[in-house]
Amino acid sequence: MTMAASESARPTRKPRSKGLFLRRYSTLIVLLAIFLAFAIGVDRFLSVRNLTNILQQISILTIVGVGLTFAFAAKEIDLSVGYACGLAGLLAPLLMVWGYPPALAVAVGLLAGLLVGVFNAIMVTVVGIPSLIATLASGSILFGVNFLVSGGKAIYGGIPESFTAIGATNLGGLPAISIVMLVVVAVAWFVMERSFLGRYIYAVGGNARAAELAGLSARRLKAISLVLCAVFAAGAGVLLAARLGSGQPNAGERYLLDGLATVFIGMTMIRPGIATVMGTLFGALFIGVINNGLNLIGLDTFIQDIFKGAIILAAVSVISRQTQLKLL
């Protein structure tokens, strides 16, 4: 067939209307407003030290959130990320306590995430259990495993400084852990936006039947996204151990709800209704800024939780009214 491009039919860039801009960036504007309010109203908020602090505080959360972004992009969910994060955060210190080198310990932590991901993927794509249920159950299993591994006690003593340094040092003014996070975000962004794999995951998440009829394997792509999700959670767990300098049996748990929140907030911006890596990064910033600001004001953590919940509801309500937000 001929490919004669006629002038009239040449596609032009879609003019960005005000409405569209607002729809895409309203959450970002809210984030800026909150940021400004803290900057004006809270003393130590706008110091370089505090800002790098925020960046450090959100690093682990962001990595969990980016992992979840893969799952959400394929229209799946993973409720086991908190415990997968916890498992890797226990196994890595445990091996070092036993005297194995940090590199091996890190590898075992990530391998544990890979196995969790493969298990989840098999349950969802081979056995056919909806991911909401499969990962709820595997999370429960991991919760128990984490207690078996740790005996319910913290794991510490003899962890080399070369490992804990990841969580404690600054490189060129940035916390090392944040640099790791930024690299992870960059790689994930590239995979989702520029690689065939990312495009295919989005295609499956958008319409699995259509993807199948385009010759893609929806199963395989959903499986890959679930495996990536668990591996990212495990990576976050290893960083968590480095930051804590120990393995804590319950430390990973809070990353489930906060991680989901980063994705939900992210889904309200850039491409409303669709999980994106950049959206998730901003979602994590959103939560980081709020936590940090409220902390500086001196509010109790449970008050912070109430605020956070209210803000998530507000953010998601905006988008739910405009697009029929379908998570699963």
Added chain:
Amino acid sequence: MTIRLVDIVKEYPGTTALSGVSVDFRPGEVHAIVGENGAGKTTLVSILSGANRPTRGHIEIDGTARSFDGPRAALDAGIGYVSQEGTLVPFLSGAENIMLGAEPGRLGVIDRRRVLADAVSAAAHFFPDRDLDLQSPVEDLDYAERKVIEIVRALRAAATVLILDEPTASLPAADKEMLVRAIGELKARGLVIILISHFLKEVLALSDRVTVLRDGRKVETSDAGGLDEAHLVQRMLGATAQAFQERHRAPVPPGEARLAVRGLSGAGFRDVDFEVRPGEIVGLIGLSEAGQIAFAEALFGAGGRTTGTIAVDGRTVRIDDPREARRLGIGLVPDQRMAKALVAEYSIGENLAVVNLPSTGMGGLPIVAGARERTNGAAVFAQLRIKANGLEQAVGELSGGNKQKVSIGRWLYGVDARAAYRVLIFVEPTEGVDVGVKAEIHDIILKLADAGVAIVVVSSDLLEISHLCDRVSVFCDGTTTAALGRDRFHEDAFVAAMAGRATGRMG
């Protein structure tokens, strides 16, 4: 009671289902509505049943304008509705379904004994000779029994109007008879009975008047007495016999089959023999669910397991999934584009790229080269004259015709279609698109065939089939019952073969 539909317009984003239809229904008449798939029959009665609201126009009952804001309002007005798809609650019993929304009881507590008693008496009244199980969950019953329960519910609820949308499709003869008797009774009571049916013989036998719809417009309303089937079909199709015979392409010379299928069986079809040669366009027709779509999807490996043989260019192959079909150079543009081909929230560019994404590859790596992606997208955009703001516009915002162009364009993206495909299968390629785009799509298909691609077209639009195809295979009850060459392209031959009356040689 007289019911009038006045200038009913129903628009959906991208398509118009009804464009100004007025019909009046008289008390005590059976009024049939006939037309092809997509003519607007179901949309029209769903408006009267309150399930759908018109974009413009109104309903008039005994001279006063009414509007139903939901099925409840229509039920309260005494309108009973048997819709085409099952509307029973699967885990409730037949009795509970029949009495749903009209349960006898006190203070909000349902009197379960009376539910059963009332349902049993209604069933016994309308279907006296039918032994119905009204106490098991309806999901455990067979199709016919469920249908009868649905009909009993509507008959019981109907005080002014009874709407029957394809009530007799696959209903046993005895049940049909009882339904006919029940219709007679309601008719004698002065109700309006509105009947939608594909079975024209049944329409002519049962109804007093017939309204023909075509492409969302009323063609005519006439007394059934002076009508015959041929007249109705002709009105439904809007075609003259001559239009079926017009020749647009030179005959394809005989030669080796590109795709040859022998005794293929699978989910929804069985024992099908079929072939198509390079450059040939072969049509597959049949009534809905006759197996032609299931067969077409199976050729693309999308229909589950099959038995029988498939040969491509003389070599026997297995096509177990779409990936295998793609490797063999077989492509499929499916029907129901939003369910099977496109993602509404994604951009035109993203939707176009998904089938041939490797054509955007950066130096052999599985990475999208942005520039190549834009060039490929712009080429398809221009070639298919897609009307949109640009490649970045979301597909969900486009009209039906432009969505279909994107669905087809996915297969032309980044490749020379002549070299890339051996066989292209189009299922309902112009479903819900306007006349202009229809012609453009026909043009694309003809050009692909002229370039030597073997084409399979499944369509319920018989004019489209006769316009495009060199040969037609007719499906009936899951298998091919007739093969018609162009010399036999005639609406009567099509309709007769689709209805299962053998008129052509087998195969």
